[in-house]
Amino acid sequence: MKKPVVLVVDDEPQILRVMRASLPIRGYEVLTASSGKEALDQLSKQVPDLVILDLAMPEMSGLEVCRRVREFSAVPIIILSAKGSESDKVAALDLGADDYVTKPFGMDELLARARAVLRRLSSTNDRVLTVGDVTIDIDEHRVVVGGKEIRLTPKEFDVLKYLVNNAGKVVTHRALLQTVWGWESTDQTEYLRVFINQLRRKIEIDASHPRYLITEPWVGYRFVPNE
Numbered sequence: 001m002k003k004p005v006v007l008v009v010d011d012e013p014q015i016l017r018v019m020r021a022s023l024p025i026r027g028y029e030v031l032t033a034s035s036g037k038e039a040l041d042q043l044s045k046q047v048p049d050l051v052i053l054d055l056a057m058p059e060m061s062g063l064e065v066c067r068r069v070r071e072f073s074a075v076p077i078i079i080l081s082a083k084g085s086e087s088d089k090v091a092a093l094d095l096g097a098d099d100y101v102t103k104p105f106g107m108d109e110l111l112a113r114a115r116a117v118l119r120r121l122s123s124t125n126d127r128v129l130t131v132g133d134v135t136i137d138i139d140e141h142r143v144v145v146g147g148k149e150i151r152l153t154p155k156e157f158d159v160l161k162y163l164v165n166n167a168g169k170v171v172t173h174r175a176l177l178q179t180v181w182g183w184e185s186t187d188q189t190e191y192l193r194v195f196i197n198q199l200r201r202k203i204e205i206d207a208s209h210p211r212y213l214i215t216e217p218w219v220g221y222r223f224v225p226n227e
Contacts, residue, residue: 006019006049006050008033009053010032016032035060036060048075052114053079055089066096078099090173094175113168119168134164134212136161151202155195156199163176164223166223170221173192212225
């Protein structure tokens with residue numbers, strides 16, 4: 001079985017050393033780049049299965065790398081960001097990054113995010129989405145959670161469908177609003193919060209302690225399957 005290839009882009013030598021030592025023993029082949037320019041050069045020769053990209057790099061930032069990569073490739077990107085840089089996280093996610101991990105991070109968390117991103121790629125075009133114990137029939141507008149059919153309004157259905165279709169991925173407020181309501185609604189985060197709360201009351205066992213629809217503070221939401 002072919003090992004997934006991961007390109008790690010970071011200007012910190014220690015991070016690259018840790019990745020080169022840790023990822024191969026967990027079943028990944030590792031490529032590294034210490035700058036944005038080097039990363040783009042690597043990507044022009046070989047597109048990996050996953051890119052792990054630091055945001056704070058000199059000369060060419062991770063945001064610029066993300067923007068340029070999305071011009072020619074849909075390769076999954078997990079960004080590494082320092083604490084307190086929510087605006088940069090949101091900008092990267094809006095540019096097409098798939099997820100983020102905050103430094104300092106644990107290898108187990110990073111690998112769990114990597115597995116979730118890679119797993120999601122295999123099911124994004126299905127007409128019936130099944131993630132954990134949640135099933136969405138797109139053509140029939142039918143939702144089943146834990147074997148029980150749930151009745152949703154059309155907009156609630158669209159919100160849930162988008163989140164489930166991106167299961168495990170952080171979806172920003174802007175991306176969700178734009179997809180479901182259009183460009184003119186991208187600043188209506190309070191309106192979106194109301195819809196998320198409505199959805200939680202319908203699909204969660206305890207809406208005050210959600211297990212499916214998780215809030216990523218200041219950034220957006222993440223659908224976490226119950227597996």
